[in-house]
Amino acid sequence: MKKINVCIDCTVKSCPIIKNCTDEWINKISKIKDTYFYKKDQNIVYENSPVLGLYFVQDGIAKIYSTGINDKSQIVRITKTGGIIGHRGYGGDKYPIGASALTDCIVCFVDNDTMYEAFLENPKLTFDLMMYYSSELRASEAKLKNIAQMNVREKVASNLLYLNKVFSNYFSEGTFLINRKDLADLTGINTEQLSRALSEFVKDKVIELNKNEITIINYEYLQNLIAPF
Amino acid sequence: MKKINVCIDCTVKSCPIIKNCTDEWINKISKIKDTYFYKKDQNIVYENSPVLGLYFVQDGIAKIYSTGINDKSQIVRITKTGGIIGHRGYGGDKYPIGASALTDCIVCFVDNDTMYEAFLENPKLTFDLMMYYSSELRASEAKLKNIAQMNVREKVASNLLYLNKVFSNYFSEGTFLINRKDLADLTGINTEQLSRALSEFVKDKVIELNKNEITIINYEYLQNLIAPF
DNA sequence: CGTGCTTTTGAATAGTATCAAGGCCGGTGG
DNA sequence: CCACCGGCCTTGATACTATTCAAAAGCACG
Secondary structure: OOOOHHHHHHOOOOOHHHHHHHHHHHHHHHHHHHEEEEOOOOEOOOOEEEEEEEEEEEOEEEEEEEOOOOOEEEEEEEEEEEEEEEEOOOOOOOOOOOOEEEEOOOEEEEEEEHHHHHHHHHHHHHHHHHHHHHHHHHHHHHHHHHHHHHHHHHHHHHHHHHHHHHEEEEOOOOOEEOOOOHHHHHOOOOOOHHHHHHHHHHHHHOEEEEEOOEEOOOOHHHHHHHOOO | OOOOHHHHOOOOOOOOHHHOOHHHHHHHHHOOOEEEEEEOOOOOEEEOOOOOEEEEEEEEEEEEEEOOOHHOEEEEEEEOOOEEEEEOOOOEEEOOOOEEEEEOOOEEEEEHHHHHHHHHOOOOOOOOHHHHHHHHHHHHHHHHHHHOOOOOOHHHHHHHHHHHHHHHHOOOOOEEOOOHHHHHHHHHHOOHHHHHHHHHHHHOOEEEOOEEEEEOOOHHHHHHOOOOO
């Protein structure tokens, strides 16, 4: 994993800046942006810190979380290469969420003023980002429904499949690395229940566990659990 | 309640079209758009119907819902004058949600192609709508956390306060009209539990019930229930 | 090879969903 | 005008599920 400082050289072709801005603007942002490296488990955005701009994930996987009642933490989503962090806060005063690195991460930061100018002068960028919001909103509402309507077993199944998708290309097929607390916070349950659910899945030969490494063996079983039609 | 057909005459000053488009574009959209009247309980958007464009609420209150496991319905949010319906589906294939009228509603419809052109030629419109998405996303994620972490009593309290905000100016202060099923679907619980929670609130003189009319008496009590600090 | 942290498991408790029955109210037709 | 029907709402009893508390096992790190 290596920092890329100049946008023109960037390999992240899904980056909204590179995809939608004029060459002039790509160069301008390239000069203004900062690029940071975060080690696994390091914080990227602090909850309730002032909104300074947008973060674009160049490489790695990060969790976006929010702390609620009794300091219970809820992971709201997970993002990776090509994703954006901080857009929820955009237009607001403080980031309503925090973010930290699940794997080592490289992240580009662009300040508010630069973004605003870029938006007004690159309509396609704004439109593209609007579509990004749209898909995020769909995902968030789907997740809302899942958490409201599924039981523990179903929620865990659903999130195992989600993580498998997110982590594809980072480890071998069907395998990913996440600790129990994070998986519980993502699923919206506590670690004890998660542990019980995982143990059951192991017993039924649906997954295999190796410390924090989870491997899905029987996809179909998990699929049927969440969409029994 | 009376349909306004010409955008220039429209009293909804928060409409993103009127607020952000050139006069030329306001006129253009004014001619192209359709304006519909929906009676209370009538459907505005059907779940899984093809995405044809965006709906702008000129007057009234509508619920946005989505059907899940075992035909359980979840109300995802409630929108009113100045709000937008269908933006989640935008960029996708089918509307992932349905919408129907909680009060009589007047709704303006603008088709996809017109919207797309308008977005590219009115950067401020796109930016404004992007901010709308951003605030919707914040709201959705706040709701996610609430549903995941609150108990029934707290969820009901939270949603009573939410409805009170949404319905302000439609009935007298602190009063709103909604049936039990809708309130349960909004809260993410079943009608029996809702009924119990409401009964307790009545006993404790926190609210008053008059058929489907709910009046909040003790705001502070409800507030403390959801943010006990 | 301790020490402290995470994970797993068990048992008791609390909370929520479901089932069933009855009440209330509005509408319809005799 | 009243009796009856059907839908919505409320309440109670019960079954189920999830949470909490406690304890022990596993593992990571110095």
